[in-house]
Amino acid sequence: MRSACLVFALCACTAFAAEAPKLRLPDDIRPTRYAADLTLIPGEKAFSGAIDIDVELVKPASLIWLNATELTIHQATIASQPVAIEPGNDDFIGLRASKALAPGPARIHIVYQGKISEKSSAGIFQGLDGKEPYLFTQFESIDARRAFPCFDQPDFKTPWQITLHVRKEHSAIANTAPVSETDEPNGMKKVVFGPTRPLSSYLIAVAVGPFDFVDAGKAGKNRIPVRIVTPKGKASQAKYAAEVTATLIDRLENYFGIPFPFEKCDNVAIPLTFGFGAMENVGLVTYAQNLILSDPAIDTEQRQRTYASVAAHELAHQWFGDLVTLAWWDDTWLNEAFATWTSAKIIAEWKPEWHSRLGDLNGKFGAMGEDSLVAARKIRQPIESKDDISNAFDGITYQKGASVIRMFESWVGEKRFQAGVTAYLKRYSYKNARVNDFLDAIAATGQPQLTRAFSTYLEQPGFPLITVNLNCGAAPALSLTQKRYLPVGSAGNARQVWQTPVCVRYQTANGDRKECFLLDKPAAEFRLTHATSCPANLSANADAAGNYITRYDSALLAKLLEGNYLNAAERMTTLNDLTSLLNAGEIQQGEVLTAAAAFAKDPERQIVGLAQGAVGETRRFLPAGLLPNYARFVQKTFGTRAHQLGWSAKSAENSDTALERAAIVPFVATRGEDATLGDEARRLAAEWLKTRKGVDANMVNPVLTAAAYFGDRALFDTMTAELKKTTDRQQRSRILGALGAFRDPAIARAGMDLVIHSEIDARESLSLLVGPLGQRETEKLPFEFVKANYDELLKHLPVGGGFEAGSMLPYVGGSSCDEASRQEFVGFFEERARKFTGGQHTYDQVLESIRLCEAQKSARAADIAAFFAKQ
Numbered sequence: 099m100r101s102a103c104l105v106f107a108l109c110a111c112t113a114f115a116a117e118a119p120k121l122r123l124p125d126d127i128r129p130t131r132y133a134a135d136l137t138l139i140p141g142e143k144a145f146s147g148a149i150d151i152d153v154e155l156v157k158p159a160s161l162i163w164l165n166a167t168e169l170t171i172h173q174a175t176i177a178s179q180p181v182a183i184e185p186g187n188d189d190f191i192g193l194r195a196s197k198a199l200a201p202g203p204a205r206i207h208i209v210y211q212g213k214i215s216e217k218s219s220a221g222i223f224q225g226l227d228g229k230e231p232y233l234f235t236q237f238e239s240i241d242a243r244r245a246f247p248c249f250d251q252p253d254f255k256t257p258w259q260i261t262l263h264v265r266k267e268h269s270a271i272a273n274t275a276p277v278s279e280t281d282e283p284n285g286m287k288k289v290v291f292g293p294t295r296p297l298s299s300y301l302i303a304v305a306v307g308p309f310d311f312v313d314a315g316k317a318g319k320n321r322i323p324v325r326i327v328t329p330k331g332k333a334s335q336a337k338y339a340a341e342v343t344a345t346l347i348d349r350l351e352n353y354f355g356i357p358f359p360f361e362k363c364d365n366v367a368i369p370l371t372f373g374f375g376a377m378e379n380v381g382l383v384t385y386a387q388n389l390i391l392s393d394p395a396i397d398t399e400q401r402q403r404t405y406a407s408v409a410a411h412e413l414a415h416q417w418f419g420d421l422v423t424l425a426w427w428d429d430t431w432l433n434e435a436f437a438t439w440t441s442a443k444i445i446a447e448w449k450p451e452w453h454s455r456l457g458d459l460n461g462k463f464g465a466m467g468e469d470s471l472v473a474a475r476k477i478r479q480p481i482e483s484k485d486d487i488s489n490a491f492d493g494i495t496y497q498k499g500a501s502v503i504r505m506f507e508s509w510v511g512e513k514r515f516q517a518g519v520t521a522y523l524k525r526y527s528y529k530n531a532r533v534n535d536f537l538d539a540i541a542a543t544g545q546p547q548l549t550r551a552f553s554t555y556l557e558q559p560g561f562p563l564i565t566v567n568l569n570c571g572a573a574p575a576l577s578l579t580q581k582r583y584l585p586v587g588s589a590g591n592a593r594q595v596w597q598t599p600v601c602v603r604y605q606t607a608n609g610d611r612k613e614c615f616l617l618d619k620p621a622a623e624f625r626l627t628h629a630t631s632c633p634a635n636l637s638a639n640a641d642a643a644g645n646y647i648t649r650y651d652s653a654l655l656a657k658l659l660e661g662n663y664l665n666a667a668e669r670m671t672t673l674n675d676l677t678s679l680l681n682a683g684e685i686q687q688g689e690v691l692t693a694a695a696a697f698a699k700d701p702e703r704q705i706v707g708l709a710q711g712a713v714g715e716t717r718r719f720l721p722a723g724l725l726p727n728y729a730r731f732v733q734k735t736f737g738t739r740a741h742q743l744g745w746s747a748k749s750a751e752n753s754d755t756a757l758e759r760a761a762i763v764p765f766v767a768t769r770g771e772d773a774t775l776g777d778e779a780r781r782l783a784a785e786w787l788k789t790r791k792g793v794d795a796n797m798v799n800p801v802l803t804a805a806a807y808f809g810d811r812a813l814f815d816t817m818t819a820e821l822k823k824t825t826d827r828q829q830r831s832r833i834l835g836a837l838g839a840f841r842d843p844a845i846a847r848a849g850m851d852l853v854i855h856s857e858i859d860a861r862e863s864l865s866l867l868v869g870p871l872g873q874r875e876t877e878k879l880p881f882e883f884v885k886a887n888y889d890e891l892l893k894h895l896p897v898g899g900g901f902e903a904g905s906m907l908p909y910v911g912g913s914s915c916d917e918a919s920r921q922e923f924v925g926f927f928e929e930r931a932r933k934f935t936g937g938q939h940t941y942d943q944v945l946e947s948i949r950l951c952e953a954q955k956s957a958r959a960a961d962i963a964a965f966f967a968k969q
């Protein structure tokens with residue numbers, strides 16, 4: 099993995115080699131412009147390159163460090179003078195001049211060769227569509243150095259000029275449009291692209307191959323061209339993306355108040371990715387093919403909504419990230435939390451009928467789970483190693499970050515917040531920014547306390563549990579207290595204080611009023627200034643915009659649960675509050691299951707889904723003898739709705755019904771042990787596997803998964819045989835998804851075996867190691883499999899998108915919930931996990947989760963058994 103130093107006579111790898119930087123480059127030498135020239139031939143295992151880097155030296159220097167990984171340097175000069183190469187380490191090479199270079203400008207020229215990865219998605223890598231190879235790139239966070247020797251840090255923003263030499267029959271795409279194309283010998287051509295705006299290296303991208311181009315119209319004030327780029331012959335699969343992408347750009351432009359900041363927008367499908375689903379490269383956004391393309395005849399509601407949401411995220415980055423870029427990876431949230439938050443806002447306004455704000459809450463609740471661990475990162479975690487960079491792309495940065503932004507937006511007011519966002523983007527256009535540049539821009543719109551308050555959420559992990567008591571004296575008031583939310587068994591310290599804008603909504607004689615209070619100490623009381631008498635109802639987390647758990651006084655909670663005061667987002671949050679309070683040992687199991695049964699009748703499918711989750715998570719703690727009782731409770735609670743919906747779509751349904759069906763019917767079929775639904779699923783699955791017809795597209799995956807749950811070896815063999823014959827990536831993912839759902843341990847093992855003993859690309863098959871984790875019959879098998887096949891497995895693990903697959907392996911131990919399994923987990927992963935970038939953090943999280951599960955089990959198992967014994 100070292101940058102080779104196989105250089106001809108120039109190389110002077112002396113015994114006195116200078117020590118290479120560990121993480122960051124010194125800042126006394128800065129690049130001012132790049133001109134890179136690459137020869138890219140799909141199907142080959144290497145590429146050749148030459149790069150000119152104009153730099154500015156602040157002081158005299160004889161040694162210049164650059165980032166380079168797995169590049170072989172053939173020749174290097176500075177100001178036309180040959181230089182020696184210091185071998186450095188995995189990430190750096192040094193250029194040593196024979197005499198000191200004077201301060202001022204200089205040009206570095208390097209001729210080199212690099213690798214094209216076939217199995218991973220990092221640097222320059224190959225993607226196969228059928229047998230046809232294509233080339234793509236993925237540079238975030240620190241993989242541009244696999245394609246060019248460069249100053250691979252986000253704070254070095256410079257113009258890039260790219261030239262590609264490719265086969266005549268191929269198309270070449272880069273961040274800007276080509277300015278010339280000329281023929282070259284041996285069936286090649288040279289494509290020269292226009293210089294970019296100042297960009298960070300991680301945002302550079304190219305793609306080469308026999309693509310099809312789909313015109314997706316023009317977008318924004320500057321009418322920039324939008325295209326969907328597909329593998330040859332797949333243009334028809336871009337239908338939905340071509341319909342909606344330009345609209346999303348228009349809406350983002352309106353919100354930001356700044357025209358799309360670059361000259362074009364290509365949206366490119368990559369056959370398989372690892373470590374990322376999509377990437378916001380300037381003017382050349384890449385997507386995993388299953389996100390952006392689908393045969394319209396088998397397209398699903400879920401796929402279309404996911405594309406729209408991901409596209410809005412990546413396109414929002416063209417402003418937040420690409421136009422204004424984080425100065426260092428500790429502000430990754432300035433990119434990711436903002437793109438997540440903006441996407442949610444744009445989608446909710448564009449498609450109100452999707453009720454997407456409720457789906458966003460699921461993202462927030464997931465991040466709260468992560469954030470309740472002592473091992474949780476802060477949103478702004480210091481970056482001291484490559485591990486920290488890799489770990490920065492997690493639920494805390496994305497979903498918690500987005501949730502905290504939404505909380506402060508709700509406090510400041512949407513219009514003022516928007517004005518702050520626009521001012522910030524204008525001030526730092528084509529430059530870098532840091533956390534306070536942003537916070538101060540928002541605070542300047544009229545909320546001077548914002549910078550400090552917001553920082554309490556950025557600079558410490560966790561989130562508050564806020565108790566709410568309504569005091570109804572002559573002047574109605576709320577008394578609030580806060581502590582850190584911690585689950586039962588946590589080793590964390592609850593005495594933590596945030597500055598939380600608590601926005602409440604309550605009933606008055608003059609209608610509903612919203613009022614916000616800044617809770618900045620452990621306890622405080624606030625007058626309800628619009629209330630002349632005690633409010634009959636009060637929501638302590640108005641529109642569910644706050645990033646905290648609420649514990650209401652019991653009288654208030656009883657009224658909220660019985661009445662119809664809360665809106666959908668608040669109802670959903672109230673149910674999540676109850677399950678969270680249960681996990682913290684503050685309320686009883688029966689209370690939550692009774693509430694979940696009531697919420698199961700809610701008209702909003704997302705709330706029903708959350709109720710399903712509250713019932714679903716108890717099953718792992720249940721004695722086997724009570725599983726029939728559990729199934730009866732599932733039937734009683736969700737069965738009627740599941741049978742009304744059935745496996746097949748009815749005419750004239752709204753699009754949300756399709757999603758409701760896909761969630762609730764398989765749940766009742768499997769967890770409710772429903773023989774009627776189970777038989778029907780097997781019949782439908784057999785028909786679909788034979789003819790690829792007869793099942794509503796939205797239901798193919800749920801049908802196959804339920805059939806597998808009840809299925810035998812013959813069904814498994816049919817599925818794997820069909821997988822072999824199937825080239826369509828959407829259909830493949832549906833079959834692969836079902837292969838992890840078999841309950842028979844021998845079949846589940848055969849499914850996991852496909853990861854190492856089949857032709858399937860690991861980027862596609864690794865999901866098979868996660869499939870069995872959710873089921874009590876098979877949940878221990880992935881860990882057993884990893885232990886038994888560790889060395890073989892290592893040969894198949896990809897890297898990509900800044901992640902090493904090996905760093906995620908500890909997750910297979912996540913279903914352990916007793917001391918013996920925990921010891922086994924520690925024994926196996928303690929040393930192995932830290933060999934992968936980011937692995938230590940995964941290990942710490944999983945180990946803490948196992949401990950907490952043990953504590954949950956001892957706190958709740960008896961109550962769970964008592965509740966279900968009565969069902």
Ligand SMILES: [Zn+2]
Nearest residue numbers: 411415434437
């Ligand atoms: Zn992003």
